[in-house]
Amino acid sequence: MKVIPVKAQAGITGFESPASEYKELGLSLDQLIISHPNATFIGLAAGDSMQGIGIFDGDVLIVDRSVEPKNYDVIVANYNSEFVCKIIDIQSKQLLSASHLFAPVSIHEADTFQLEGVVISAVRLFKKNIELSKCMR
Template sequence: MKVIPIYIEAGITGFESPAAEYTELGLSLYELIIKHPNATFIGLANGDSMNEVGIFDEDLLIVDRSEATKHGDVIVANFNGNFVCKIIDKKRKELLSASADYKAVPISEADVFQIEGVVICSVRLHRKSKRLTTCLH
C-alpha cells in the first residue's frame, strides 16, 4: 500500500486533487501498526465505557500480547471469564473505565484475571464490512 501524505481537515470546502504532486511512501498499514505479528490479535470493542479514550462500540482493537503492561495502559484482559477492555491501575489493582458512569473494579485474589495484551491502536470503521463482521462475531 502506498501512503499519500495529504492533510485533510474535517470541514472541507474544496481541496486539491490527491493525485497532484504527491510523494509515494512505501509503507503498509500493517507495518505501521503491528510491531509483533506473531503476538498481535484484533478484537472488537463492545459498549461505551471506553469512549473518553477514543474507543467506541464496534471499533477494532489491535492488541499486542508481547508488550509489557504499564500502569495506566489500556488493556484487554480475561476477568472472571469475560474479555474486557479497561485501563489497568497497577498500584490499586483495579480495572478502570474511561467513563465516570462506571465504577472502578477491584481485582482480588478470588478473581480469575489474566492480561491478554496491551491495546496499541483502535480503528473506527465508518462503513462496516460484511466480511469483517462475519470474522469477528
C-alpha cells in the first residue's frame, strides 16, 4: 500500500504535491485491522444510537467472532431476530446504546440472543461505495 504523508493544519495555505513523497508500507489495510481473517466479517452500521462512541450510520464495522467479549465491549448480536450493534453489559445482562436517547435493553431468558462477534474497528466512508452498498442489501 502506498501512503502519501500529508500534514494538513487548520488555515491551510498550501502544501507540496502528495506525489512527491510515496512511502511503501509492508502491510495492507486488511493486515492492519484484521487479526483473525477466518473469524472476521464486515457489517454496515445503521442508525444513530452508537454515535457517542464514534460509530455513525453507514460506517463499516469489522467484527471478530474469535474475540471473547468483555464487559462494555461493542458487539454485534442477533437480538430477537434483529441484528444490533450495542455495548454489552455482561454483569447486568443489558445492551447499551452510546446515546442517552436510547434506554438500555435487558436480555431476558425468553429473548433470543446470539452474540455474533466483537466490533474491533469501524471505518467511516466519506463517499458512498456503490459496490459495498449492493453487497450489504
